[in-house]
Amino acid sequence: MENSATEWFSRRSTYTAWSTESAERVLLQSHSAPFSPQRILQTLIVLQAFFGYIPPQAQEWLVRKTGTHIADIRSLLSFYSFLVDTPPPAFHLRFANNIIEQHAGLDELHERVQAELCGTDCIIETTSCIGLSDHPLPVLVNGFPVTRLDMNNVHDFCNLIRSKTPLECWPESWFGINNVVRHSGPLTRYQYIPGLGIKNAQGLTREQIIQQVGDAGLRGLGGAGFPTAFKWHWCEQQPEPIKYIVCNADEGEPGTFKDRFYLTKQMDRVIEGMAIAARAVGARKGYIYLRGEYLYLYQAIQQELQHAKQIGILNDLFEIELHLGAGAYICGEESALIESLQGKRGIPTSKPPYPGEKGLFGKPTVVNNVETFASVTYIFQEGSSAFHSMGTEKSKGSRLHSVSGDCEQPGLYELPQGTPLSKLLSLCGAKATQCVQVGGPSGQLLFPDQFDTTLDFEGPGHGGAIMIFDTSRSVMSITQNFSNFFRHESCGFCTPCRAGTVALTHLLERYTKLPENRQQTSKDLLELTELMNKSSHCGLGKTAGQPVASMLRWANDHDR
Incomplete structure (x- = not known):
């Protein structure tokens, strides 16, 4: 989407009445080819921003203009929770x-x-x-x-x-957001020099660029921790000439907000990291997939993309397009994100093939998250040894942690990989801590005897989300909240997840209300979580039972 259309992604409470003339005009402002079937989701998002909703006549008009079947349009409206087909309130x-x-x-x-x-x-x-x-x-x-x-x-x-x-x-003060890093480190305080990283990469071959990423020991910072150099190498080796770079900015894990800092304060570094990745694999086009909840960052990111063009980081050899999500947690999974970028429902696909072989539009694709691309720029400006010198043997570097909950100073903390959780709790002023959810709901709930657990890829803290709970909180209510979240966010594609998440919430209710049956209910819960883990289609269903397993481990050591 070009800057001429960003005005519709600004704060407003009034909308334009539907007309095909206005719709065609705003869509042509937003993109040179807005009626491509592959752009149908972005087209719907633009129309909703302009008209407030997607009326039936708009759906029928899009069928004629794009060749998309009406059933496919309606399936998108039902899948993405931020899309609506009824007149909006003020x-x-x-x-x-x-x-x-x-x-x-x-x-x-x-x-x-x-x-x-x-x-x-x-x-x-x-x-x-x-x-x-x-x-x-x-x-x-x-x-x-x-x-x-x-x-x-x-x-x-x-x-x-x-x-x-x-x-x-409305008063501007109502919308203030604090992106201050409470405990900074090398990646958040180094003196960034725009363009130096890509300049250093230009003197290297593709193999040498990938080797430098490998020498640094960079692993994906979105949660999985997959070696970045291996992912790039696999994509670069594919004979297909058309390749893509995708930045996953769909930061939807509850308790996570670290990418918000990079998207707000260091977007230039993210863009440069994408450009370096493009040079490494031979990609000419990149996409940023921004979660719908970060709509307020859209205009600023577009401005950063324009600035990157002006200073030459983006050019005819590599361009980046910004796409918006529309309220679907599952789209944070890379294959679901790719489906969404193609204008489809965000249903995870089977692997293999992996995106590096067959990804966006069926072409080899590198998918990394926001923090990973920002780290790439650091590596190419400061050198791979600077990154490699931090962290542990198997988890190199430094990273941001999103800290929230019962502590004196919630916010962002950059720490070397391998830092004990206990140190982070001390830094943020956590007191009388009963437990800590590390890595979001799909991570682990840790108790005081586990607070020496290190935050790295070898432990549970892959995702960087730290939610702190003091002794006044109920472990059961925490578990029920997470289970309800997974139930709500299941895409419904596979039965183990679709039915399993519902069954988990019912069993938890039975566990609470019928204490005399807890032994059998515990057994049923564990069997269900194991079934979901082994048979679910994607990571959501596989990890949806993790909060329940953590709660049951706690219950074995405490009064019920």
């Missing part, structure tokens, strides 16, 4: 409903807002984590985050909605 509120927000008082605030705004022109819903767990009680208003809401100012907030004050006229 204000659409989506409260973050992660366990961190619940502990911060979400239920009371949510009920107060519902009571005050009853009968007004708004919709009030909850959604999963919106990447702001370090800010108390965030809420998306027409897609933009309000981060300063609490019981003291909720009446003023509701007055803005009751009076139908245009969103663009």
Whole structure:
């Protein structure tokens, strides 16, 4: 999408009435070929930003213009939770409903807002984590985050909605986001010199670029920890001349917000890292897939892409296109993300083939996350040895951790790989800590006798999300929140995950309400989690039972 259309991705509460003339005009502003079937999802997102929803006549018009079947358009509308086909209210509120927000008082605030705004022109819903767990009680208003809401100012907030004050006229202070790194390290404080990394790479062959990444020991920082150099090498070796670079900016794991820092403060480094990757594998086109909850970053990222063109990091040899997601957690999985980039529902595909062999549009594709590409730029400016000198033998480098929950200083912490969890707890001022969820809901729940666990690829802390819970919190409520999250976010493709996540929530309810049957219920829960792990189609179903397994381990050592 070109800059001429970014105005429609700004704060607003009024929309244009549907007309085919306006639709065609705004779509042609957004892209040179907006009616390609492969762009249908982005086309829907642009139309919704302009008209507020996707009316039936728009769907029928797109069938004629794109050749897409009406059933496929409707399947996208039903799959992506941010797409709607009914006229919008003036204000659409989506409260973050992660366990961190619940502990911060979400239920009371949510009920107060519902009571005050009853009968007004708004919709009030909850959604999963919106990447702001370090800010108390965030809420998306027409897609933009309000981060300063609490019981003291909720009446003023509701007055803005009751009076139908245009969103663009709201006090700017309501939308403030803190991206300060509370404990910095080499990657967040080094003196970045724009273009130096790509300049250093230009003097190397493809093999030498990949070798430098391998010498640094960089592994994927999105959670899986797969060796970056191997992924690049596999793509580069494919005989197919058309290749792609994809940046996964769909940071949807509850409790995770580290990529928000890079997207806001170091987007230039992310772009340069993508350009270096393109040179390494011979790609001419790249894509950034930005989660729908980060809509408010869209214009700034477009500006960074334009600046990268102006200074020569992007050019005719390599260009990057920004795509928006539309509210589907599963699209953080790389094959589901690729499906979504192609204008389809984000259903994970079977592997092999892997993206490096057959990815976007059936071509070899490198998919790395935001932090990985930012680290590439560091490596090529500062040298592979600078990165390799940090961390442990098997987990090199330094990385950001998203810290939220019961601590004095939630926020971002950069630490070398291999740092004990106990040190991070000390740095953030955590007290009377009962347990810590490391790596998001699909990670592990650790208890005090496990606080010496190191945060690296050999332990559970792959994803960089740290949610802290003190002794006032219920382990069961934490488990139920995570299980409900997986149930809600299952794409429904495979039975073990679709039915298994529902069964998990029912069994947890039985576990709570029928203590006399807990021994049998525990056995049923463990059997179900094992079944899901072995037979689910993708990682969501395979790890959905992890919170339950952690809770049962805890229950064996505590009073029930």
